[in-house]
Amino acid sequence: MDPRDDLPLVLVVDDELRSQEAMRRTLDEDFRVLTAGDTDIARQLISRHEVAVVLCDQRMPGQTGIEFLKEVRERWPEVVRIVISGYADSEDIIAGVNEAGIYQYVLKPWVPEHLLQTVQGAVEASQLHRGLQRLELDLRAGPQALRARRQTRLREAKAVFDFDRIVRAEGSPLDGVCATAQRLARYDLSVLILGESGTGKELLARAMHYASPRQNGPFVVENCGAIPDTLLESELFGHRRGAFTGAVEDHTGLFQRADGGTVFLDEIGETSPAFQVKLLRVLQEGEIRPVGSARAVPVDVRVIAATHRQLEDEVRAGRFREDLYYRLAGATLQVPPLRERPGDILPVAESLLDAVARELGREPAEFDDDARAVMVGYPWPGNIRELRNEISRALALGDGPLLRATDFSRKLLGGQTGAAHAQRTSQLTGGTGLALPGSGTLQERLDAIEAMVLREVMLRLRWNKTHAAKELGLSRVGLRAKLQRFGLETK
Numbered sequence: 001m002d003p004r005d006d007l008p009l010v011l012v013v014d015d016e017l018r019s020q021e022a023m024r025r026t027l028d029e030d031f032r033v034l035t036a037g038d039t040d041i042a043r044q045l046i047s048r049h050e051v052a053v054v055l056c057d058q059r060m061p062g063q064t065g066i067e068f069l070k071e072v073r074e075r076w077p078e079v080v081r082i083v084i085s086g087y088a089d090s091e092d093i094i095a096g097v098n099e100a101g102i103y104q105y106v107l108k109p110w111v112p113e114h115l116l117q118t119v120q121g122a123v124e125a126s127q128l129h130r131g132l133q134r135l136e137l138d139l140r141a142g143p144q145a146l147r148a149r150r151q152t153r154l155r156e157a158k159a160v161f162d163f164d165r166i167v168r169a170e171g172s173p174l175d176g177v178c179a180t181a182q183r184l185a186r187y188d189l190s191v192l193i194l195g196e197s198g199t200g201k202e203l204l205a206r207a208m209h210y211a212s213p214r215q216n217g218p219f220v221v222e223n224c225g226a227i228p229d230t231l232l233e234s235e236l237f238g239h240r241r242g243a244f245t246g247a248v249e250d251h252t253g254l255f256q257r258a259d260g261g262t263v264f265l266d267e268i269g270e271t272s273p274a275f276q277v278k279l280l281r282v283l284q285e286g287e288i289r290p291v292g293s294a295r296a297v298p299v300d301v302r303v304i305a306a307t308h309r310q311l312e313d314e315v316r317a318g319r320f321r322e323d324l325y326y327r328l329a330g331a332t333l334q335v336p337p338l339r340e341r342p343g344d345i346l347p348v349a350e351s352l353l354d355a356v357a358r359e360l361g362r363e364p365a366e367f368d369d370d371a372r373a374v375m376v377g378y379p380w381p382g383n384i385r386e387l388r389n390e391i392s393r394a395l396a397l398g399d400g401p402l403l404r405a406t407d408f409s410r411k412l413l414g415g416q417t418g419a420a421h422a423q424r425t426s427q428l429t430g431g432t433g434l435a436l437p438g439s440g441t442l443q444e445r446l447d448a449i450e451a452m453v454l455r456e457v458m459l460r461l462r463w464n465k466t467h468a469a470k471e472l473g474l475s476r477v478g479l480r481a482k483l484q485r486f487g488l489e490t491k
């Protein structure tokens with residue numbers, strides 16, 4: 001958990017940005033501070049967050065601070081209320097203090113130390129109030145109902161998403177990626193996930209969300225590569241009725257719906273320069289402006305973005321804004337393609353086989369040795385998504401619980417490399433038809449090559465281990481150890 005997440009939440013309502021900022025600076029060290037420039041926004045924030053204390057300026061457009069705080073008392077009695085005013089307002093305030101149940105009124109110009117003390121006192125009052133409320137609820141519910149409720153919550157949380165659900169072999173290069181992602185999850189930092197299509201970037205982003213302090217908030221996904229610019233803007237930031245032809249009613253954008261949670265922007269590298277400017281502004285200001293609306297709405301979201309492109313290259317080529325890149329890449333994670341972690345192929349394939357068999361309502365199935373060898377040797381240019389498709393196809397077309405190599409599509413059987421892969425690496429090992437892995441550490445690349453060679457030899461020699469060991473200059477025991485390491489033979 002981010003340690004700041006435990007801090008009480010204080011909402012500052014003031015239409016003057018400078019006063020908002022001065023209060024934020026004073027309170028920021030001890031509290032989490034939200035700010036609102038008008039009472040509409042303040043209402044939204046109180047209804048979405050567990051605000052402990054609200055500080056409201058008396059002079060607000062449309063409504064006085066006291067009027068607003070009266071409403072707060074009625075709707076959210078647990079929120080402790082403080083009003084801030086100049087001398088000239090004090091008469092009105094005194095009359096309203098009782099009705100609005102004001103904890104304290106603070107005169108301008110306020111002294112930072114005093115303000116801090118006042119808010120600390122108010123937070124204590126709020127904690128007392130909430131503690132009593134909880135106690136009352138607990139007493140009413142009875143211990144059994146309480147325990148059941150807690151257990152259900154726990155089960156749901158576990159069932160959702162977890163780094164353990166990202167299937168991988170022991171010692172997989174993905175371990176390091178997951179460990180870093182898990183550490184980063186705690187902090188409200190923008191994260192950029194790089195990796196080829198189908199490598200599991202979204203899965204990783206989800207796991208980060210559910211491991212983050214925002215886990216109780218929404219996780220929303222937008223594929224930025226799939227829709228035209230104008231639609232994307234309206235999808236993300238919303239629009240007002242009549243903003244453009246076809247906008248027949250107000251539409252709340254994904255950013256607003258994700259308030260308090262995480263927005264996953266997939267294929268961010270595909271966005272246009274015009275959209276990039278708009279997104280940058282949203283991230284800088286922490287507020288969105290729905291298309292056709294003059295009013296900005298504050299949003300509290302964490303952004304995780306992903307792309308199959310090397311975004312730094314795109315920046316260098318002038319196709320992606322550098323300032324946006326740095327906003328998004330608070331930290332960067334690189335998910336290696338499947339061919340660079342051949343040890344993961346079989347564990348992932350097995351877990352997918354179970355899942356797909358369940359989805360298709362089929363008996364649990366297994367792969368035979370040849371099928372396993374074929375999977376390990378194929379470079380999977382479409383990564384895990386392609387693997388999943390192949391397994392679904394083989395299971396749907398195959399005629400029993402044992403999946404054979406011949407149940408896969410022909411491209412796998414030829415030992416051919418996928419066209420995209422061949423193009424990327426463009427180096428083929430002499431005559432074997434094996435593609436050199438294009439990236440990863442030296443060890444990862446050597447592992448990938450080793451797995452391919454083993455698979456090729458085993459298939460050619462029809463699984464005769466004595467002949468294979470001889471050809472490869474290994475003992476039988478050594479060969480078996482290697483086959484096991486790459487999942488080509490079970491222990």
Ligand SMILES: Nc1ncnc2c1ncn2[C@@H]1O[C@H](COP(=O)(O)OP(=O)(O)OP(=O)(O)O)[C@@H](O)[C@H]1O
Binds near residue numbers: 199306348384
């Ligand atoms: N390690 C894994 N274990 C099990 N399933 C996985 C794993 N990685 C990915 N998958 C599955 O593979 C599919 C593709 O993963 P995902 O959508 O996360 O990839 P992606 O990199 O975001 O792809 P794209 O960039 O094309 O959107 C999903 O069905 C996902 O659940």
